[in-house]
Amino acid sequence: QVQLVQSGAEVKQPGASVKVSCKASRYTLTDYFLHWVRQAPGQGLEWMGWINPNSGGTNYAQNFQGRVTMTRDTSISTAYMELSRLTSDDTAVYYCAREYQLASFDYWGQGTLVTVSS
Amino acid sequence: EIVLTQSPGTLSLSPGERATLSCRASQSVSSSYLTWYQQKPGQAPRLLIYGASSRATGIPDRFSGSGSGTDFTLTISRLEPEDFAVYYCQQYGSSRGSFGQGTKLEIK
Numbered sequence: 001q002v003q004l005v006q007s008g009a010e011v012k013q014p015g016a017s018v019k020v021s022c023k024a025s026r027y028t029l030t031d032y033f034l035h036w037v038r039q040a041p042g043q044g045l046e047w048m049g050w051i052n053p054n055s056g057g058t059n060y061a062q063n064f065q066g067r068v069t070m071t072r073d074t075s076i077s078t079a080y081m082e083l084s085r086l087t088s089d090d091t092a093v094y095y096c097a098r099e100y101q102l103a104s105f106d107y108w109g110q111g112t113l114v115t116v117s118s
Numbered sequence: 119e120i121v122l123t124q125s126p127g128t129l130s131l132s133p134g135e136r137a138t139l140s141c142r143a144s145q146s147v148s149s150s151y152l153t154w155y156q157q158k159p160g161q162a163p164r165l166l167i168y169g170a171s172s173r174a175t176g177i178p179d180r181f182s183g184s185g186s187g188t189d190f191t192l193t194i195s196r197l198e199p200e201d202f203a204v205y206y207c208q209q210y211g212s213s214r215g216s217f218g219q220g221t222k223l224e225i226k
Contacts, residue, residue, distance in 0.1 A: 035215070045155075045163065045206055047215035059213050062119065095162055103210030104153040104168035106175075111162055 002027045004096050004109035011115045017084040020112045022096035029077040030054040033099040036070065036081045038092040039111075046092075050099065051079055086116045120145050122207050122218035130226040137194040139221045141207035146187045151210045154183055154192045157220075158203045166205075167192060199225075 007021040022034065036048040049060035051070040058070045064083070072079040079096060094112045097105035121144040131137055141152070150170040155163035165174040167183035170190055180195040194201055202225050207218040 037217075044219045045157075045208070045217040047208070047217060050215075061214065097162075100165065100168065100174075101172075102153070102169040103151045103215065104165055104174070104208070105155075105163070106165050108162035 002107045006109040006112045009113040019082040023078045037095045040092040124218035128222045139192040141190045143188040147209045148211045153208045155206045
C-alpha cells in the first residue's frame with residue numbers, strides 16, 4: 001500500500017520558518033507529482049503548489065509566492081515544504097498528496113500540525 | 119484563479135436518502151479537471167471522484183459525479199451512516215489549483 005509519511009508537529013514563533021517532510025514508500029517518488037495542501041483549524045482546504053520530484057520543477061500558488069519552497073531528495077524518497085515568515089494565520093495542518101489522474105490526489109500524508117505562536 | 123462555490127453549506131439528511139451536492143466554478147474548468155473528496159474529522163481527505171465523473175478505486179457505486187464547464191454535482195444515491203462527513207470539490211486549471219469551501223453532510 002502506497003504511503004506518504006510526514007514529519008511531526010511543530011511549534012514556531014512568528015517570523016520563523018518551518019520545514020515539513022513527506023516520505024514516500026511503496027512507490028517511486030519521481031513517478032508522480034507531489035502537491036501540498038493546508039487546512040487551518042475548522043476551515044477548508046487550501047492548495048499551496050506542487051513539485052515534480054523527477055525534475056525538481058515547482059509551481060506555487062500565488063498566495064504563497066516568495067514564502068514557500070518545495071524541494072525533494074530522491075535518494076531518500078522524501079519531499080519537503082518550507083514556509084517562511086510565519087504568522088498566526090499559517091497555523092494549520094499541512095498535507096502532502098500524490099497527484100493521480102486529471103490532477104486529483106489519490107494518496108495523502110497523515111498531516112503535520114504547524115502552530116505559530118509567541 | 120478559479121473560485122469554486124459549493125452549496126449548500128450544510129445538508130441535513132437521513133440514512134437511506136439521496137444527497138445532491140453542488141459545486142459551481144467562476145470560470146469553465148478545463149478538461150473536467152474536477153475532483154471530489156470526502157473528509158472525516160481528524161483524517162486526511164479521501165479521493166472519491168476524479169475527472170468529474172470517474173469513481174476512484176474502491177469507492178462504492180452509490181457515489182456518482184456529473185457536470186461540465188462550470189456546474190458539477192456529487193450525488194450519493196442512498197446514504198449510509200459512514201457517508202456523513204464534509205465534501206470538497208477541487209479543480210486544477212491554468213497551473214493553479216483550488217478547493218471549494220466544503221459541504222457538511224450531517225445526520226438529520
